[in-house]
Amino acid sequence: MILVELRKMFRRPRTWATIAVLNALPILVAVLLVLTDLAPRPGEGPPFLSAVLSNGTLYPLAALAIVLPLFLPIAVAVIAGDSIAGEAQAGTLRYLLTRPAGRTRLLVAKLVAVMLFVVVAVLVVAVVGYVVGTTMFHAQPIGGTVIGGTGGTSFSGTSLTPQDITNRTLMGIGYVAVSMLGVAAFGLFFSTLTESPLGATMGVLAVLVSSSLLFTLDAASPIAPYLPTRYWLSFVDFFRDPIQWRDITRGLSLQAVYVGVLLTAAWANFTTKDVTS
């Protein structure tokens, strides 16, 4: 069943188009940076961007930081919102369920497929970012036979070995993937509520926009720690020396709670629902 869902998703032109669009912005930013040589000063603009001119191997992280606030969540919301609602709209849901695919099994398969999309999307952005970063900027190769070991500099000013950068980059990528899982859980839940994939996607975006907006509002500070987008950018903390785990662990546990609650709700709703599409 999971394999069936993966085949469906990755054989779909739209899946790849979404991933391609996702990579367009970081590439554009890289081209502009190279042409103008005008990097934002440290502390301004998307994280890591100021550093990439001196070390292109940081560009995967800069690329993730560029797509994280908007494009990556939209992409995940589109795919996750489509998961059940898309089948309902196409009418294929009734044939899957009378096959019978089993409602819980179908939901799990959809969840795994969406999760894999998140991982693939994040990895593709990171890999494309790495290729772009190392070809267009001054690169200090990571890993392998590096002499000297002055890979890069952390935000705290100390230097990191290339090995360290690789590890921290991988952890950062993992963290972003977990944050996107929260988005996927919202998408899957909304997708069981409606027969319109667009409606489900818009629902997710409404939640994320509200969350980002409330985050900037002082009056909302009591609920700020519970906003789904609160700790998204905490992956930056992997590049402090030593790593600041506080926000990272909070972000991970917050996403875990959201994912748990939303998936339970999605399951409860989907397994007791009248399928009339």
Next chain:
Amino acid sequence: MSGVIVTRGLVKRFGRLRAVDGIDLDVRAGDIYGFLGANGSGKTTTVRMLLGLVLPTSGEIELLGGRMPRAGRRVLPRVGSLIEGPAAYGHLSGRENLALLDASGPGGSWRTRRQRIAEVLDQVGLAGVGRRPVKAYSLGMRQRLGLAAALLRRPELLVLDEPTNGLDPQGIAEVRELLLDLHRGGTTVFLSSHLLAEVEQLCSRVGVLDRGRLVLQDQMATLTAPTGATVVHTPTPDRVRATLDGRVTAIDGERVIVRGDDPAEVNALLVGAGVPVTGLALQRPTLEQVVLTATGASSDRVEADR
């Protein structure tokens, strides 16, 4: 084995509307069961409940001996269905659609999958369709693909909702032949339709749904049994009345209804009296008349799509 589909007091309420209001279906092995009803009479809701898509408010459903929806995983692989028109993934070919659907549930071995797909595509007349994506299919081709999906696992029971929708007259005749052929092979067919003619030609047993209630359920042969009168066609109806005085119950143009269930006897009397007779038959009610009588007020809606 009998009792392929049995429901007892099946009710589905949507808010305050009782879409299905206590129906007791009884479909037996070997039937071609015609499930008739106007649009909005609750046919589709009933079909969806039988297949576990819609959960009943109250009542019981037994499908191939298993209680639905709980037994779905066990009995549904033995059921083929076409519900409210076909559906498929437009960017994939028909063959791939069938393969994906077959892989999505139990009871369809991948070893035999290619073989089975080739066979059903041939059965529904899509053998030469190749790798074309479904979005390039015509309505009739999609309908055929939907039928192919229903037949993929050689089901014991076919539940078909409007299977000839979108087909041209040749296509309709082909599907009818296919269904009769499957039926001869032992498949029970549950055919939900509002097309009286289709049901009259195919079905051995009929259930009529009217505003959520099953108002009629019987063998086709019983419903359309002779009424005990003979229909005489003649250019001179007045002379028939004169000859068979007292036995003529109605005259409608050149059609004369005569009491008596032996056309040969009526014919002998008329010919003996020199009355020209152009046609002679036992009077049988048409399915349409039966349904109209049973459904009453909303009956015009039954006929609307004829």
